[in-house]
Amino acid sequence: MKIPVLEIFGPTIQGEGAVIGKKTVFIRTAGCDYQCSWCDSAFTWDGSGKDDIKMMTANEIVTELKAIGLENFQHVTISGGNPALLKQLGELIDILKELNLRIGLETQGTVWQDWMLNIDDLTISPKPPSSGMETNYSKLNEMIEQLTERVTNGHVSLKVVIFDDKDLNYAKKIHTKYSSVPFYLSVGNEDLTMENDVELAQKLLQKLDWLVGKVINDPEFNDARVLPQLHALLWGNKKGV
């Protein structure tokens, strides 16, 4: 079965979460079961990117990675949308592993796939109230339970993007519930259309300062990590970097 791909780009660096700063190539799949109010990849599901979707086989994707130059990266990030909608990613993941590539993948935690057991850096990113989405805790519980051993081996982390105090309360609930899973707080970007990169970076740093202040004063976040989105600090709202 083919995979709906919106873009393959890189190498660049992973801008957030557990492998922040690592050189990686992104494969962005189309389709999402959510419609977050602040989604920075809405073109993957709102129809605006429809004409850019390529239906690709796993081998075609690998051919594209080879064209980029396999010698120049050893990490691939599968991103969306929600790539966990795609059962057929299993074949691609197997081939990437045979090529000795390390694989990162991000999903909001709504759909289980057996291939998650083969992801090296799996980021589960449940969405806080500001997204307008409701968390399905039974699905999330189930997913994290199935990943218990992967958590122990350092392959899984949780990340919550924060826009406001309500989001922070939500994050606290998630972190407390799944206290054994490494936990990251990430600063949300409210200005998805701002074209002035300098101004955007300043706003994001102010927001990071706010978030750091909250975490510093809250014992329930002693074990959390607070990070910016480096790509937004560096390249603003540009796509494909």
Next chain:
Amino acid sequence: MKIPVLEIFGPTIQGEGAVIGKKTVFIRTAGCDYQCSWCDSAFTWDGSGKDDIKMMTANEIVTELKAIGLENFQHVTISGGNPALLKQLGELIDILKELNLRIGLETQGTVWQDWMLNIDDLTISPKPPSSGMETNYSKLNEMIEQLTERVTNGHVSLKVVIFDDKDLNYAKKIHTKYSSVPFYLSVGNEDLTMENDVELAQKLLQKLDWLVGKVINDPEFNDARVLPQLHALLWGNKKGV
């Protein structure tokens, strides 16, 4: 034996390296066997902070940590200067561990101490040519050899601060030599006296962009991670934050 302490501050977040974004309290010790040209803590060794040095017992330090509030952090970073000059840190480290605190420590890798085997997040940060210092490779080899098991267990990383292309070549040499040790590249701050935080952040982000560009195009850095100094992005050249 007492410990020469220059400042104890926090909780704040760790701004760089392997535990970037983690809530921590800093204990900064006085004294260094180096004099790096761009040292951002020169007051620890150049005489300018002499009157601020307090000679403290391990218990006195712990009393100060308790005053900060042990319930509000679970990570302590011992920084310098070069804390590895102080054999007597062993006692403090033992007490911190009994208190269930996780301990980070940064050193340039010139002096071995047995207590290094008890550090949870040990950052060895050899200094590149721009510092004006010479690396003693036999000392560094010895240190990393003695830490082999700690490396395997994820307690050790290497970090090189980068100012220019020569530094990058040096970093490559270090990374290649110790390829099993997780490796971080950090953007150096050239403007230690700049008071305009916004302008400084912009300069640091430009520098990060430059460094990311270099790493992206260099297969020898496939496994390195590139990070900013978050504290400099957030708070400029202020001390004690």
